[in-house]
Amino acid sequence: MKQPVIILGSNPASRLALIRAVGEVEGCRVTIVNMVSQLPDKPFRTIDSYSKYVDGVLFARKFDADGLADLLLSKCQDERAKPIVMSIDDDSACLVDSIQDRLCNKFFVPHIQHRAGAIAHLMDKQVQKELAKQIGFNVAKSWPIDFKDGKYEVPESVTFPCYVKGRLSYHSAKLHQKKCSTEKELTEWLKVIAKENPSPMLIEEFLDINKEYGIIGYSDPQKVVLPGIVELLDGGHGGHKGVSVFGRVNDFRLNEALKPQIKQMLKHIQLTGMFNIDFMEANGKWYFVELNVRYAAYGYAVCRAGVNLPAFQIYGMLSRDDSELPTQVKNGFCYVNEKVAFDDVINGYRSWKDYKNLNKKADCCLIRDKKDPQPFRRYKSSMYNSYLKSIIKRLIGRK
Numbered sequence: 001m002k003q004p005v006i007i008l009g010s011n012p013a014s015r016l017a018l019i020r021a022v023g024e025v026e027g028c029r030v031t032i033v034n035m036v037s038q039l040p041d042k043p044f045r046t047i048d049s050y051s052k053y054v055d056g057v058l059f060a061r062k063f064d065a066d067g068l069a070d071l072l073l074s075k076c077q078d079e080r081a082k083p084i085v086m087s088i089d090d091d092s093a094c095l096v097d098s099i100q101d102r103l104c105n106k107f108f109v110p111h112i113q114h115r116a117g118a119i120a121h122l123m124d125k126q127v128q129k130e131l132a133k134q135i136g137f138n139v140a141k142s143w144p145i146d147f148k149d150g151k152y153e154v155p156e157s158v159t160f161p162c163y164v165k166g167r168l169s170y171h172s173a174k175l176h177q178k179k180c181s182t183e184k185e186l187t188e189w190l191k192v193i194a195k196e197n198p199s200p201m202l203i204e205e206f207l208d209i210n211k212e213y214g215i216i217g218y219s220d221p222q223k224v225v226l227p228g229i230v231e232l233l234d235g236g237h238g239g240h241k242g243v244s245v246f247g248r249v250n251d252f253r254l255n256e257a258l259k260p261q262i263k264q265m266l267k268h269i270q271l272t273g274m275f276n277i278d279f280m281e282a283n284g285k286w287y288f289v290e291l292n293v294r295y296a297a298y299g300y301a302v303c304r305a306g307v308n309l310p311a312f313q314i315y316g317m318l319s320r321d322d323s324e325l326p327t328q329v330k331n332g333f334c335y336v337n338e339k340v341a342f343d344d345v346i347n348g349y350r351s352w353k354d355y356k357n358l359n360k361k362a363d364c365c366l367i368r369d370k371k372d373p374q375p376f377r378r379y380k381s382s383m384y385n386s387y388l389k390s391i392i393k394r395l396i397g398r399k
Helices: 011-023 064-076 090-098 118-122 125-135 183-196 257-267 299-303 308-315 338-346 352-361 374-398
Strands: 001-010 028-036 055-062 083-087 142-145 163-167 179-180 201-205 208-218 223-225 229-235 243-248 271-282 286-294 331-335
Touching: 001 011, 001 090, 001 223, 011 028, 011 299, 011 308, 028 064, 028 090, 055 118, 064 090, 083 090, 083 223, 083 308, 090 118, 118 125, 125 142, 125 257, 125 286, 163 183, 179 183, 183 201, 183 208, 208 257, 208 308, 223 257, 229 352, 243 299, 243 338, 257 271, 299 308, 338 352, 338 374
Parallel strands: 001 028, 001 083, 028 055
Antiparallel strands: 142 201, 163 179, 163 201, 208 223, 208 229, 208 271, 229 243, 243 331, 271 286
């Protein structure tokens, strides 16, 4: 008998990272739930569906909580083994959190003391920042902005330059992130947001970032597993702004002081599930940026570096002994997110040569994998056509 694991999300490459980590846990089988804007007339296949670890693919509408609950209860129940639900993006994690009361008797889901809505509440960056300050992390000054009927108020205490970004991890619009150097620039930008996407925003003190880091882990009421620190060495552009393209997995010798603080934070939250925390280094200090209550795509690099965090969630939810699972990463292990890097090539942000160099420097790729080759073969078949079209489009645009 195999243990069913349901993986939800809208990005095939990100789902693939979690699929492979789960697939390496003996006895698990994976079903994908592809979160889409509209249900397709005919099912289609994405690159992750070709993974050898995938048994089935289903489709659900983004933001449709009842539809997702109905789908899982009708298509994914297993009387022999209670399925485990995992999410790869914030919108899906929030959706599962909102329906956990309907799922809890038939599925294992990430949770905060089994309280529906608790994870969504924690996805408010202002809530996170207040908690981070209580724990003792350095936190940039911030001012929350709410829109009502297109109107908003900017606190007089805002300092310049500042940085504008979405306040909620779910329904966030990365294209509305922007540095504003003056009050006039800020006001004009908020007018644009009020018209296009009037969701809660956050104005932050602008810090000149030296380096960015990610810490991925697993927690439950008994323990917090922290295998290492991911150093983000290159990032995406445009719609991928803030997404890691190339990075290095390090052990905690990079900043040992963070470990007890993170454990204190997670024990306070009482999360059962995986998480990742973003930090930045500025002015010689490490600053807390945000907490994401789900698996990160670069988590597969941590898996390849020696620590499989999804295994801890699976073992924990099934009450298995996890004492034999490794907890220490191979220091200096590099990865490339070649999907984000290639999208940057297509959109004119980086060269093909730069893309190839990143792949050569990496110890592992998030799509190409010798043990599971079909997803990259399917991805590669479309790459060159996309690249050629982008070149033609740019040449036409110059005329």
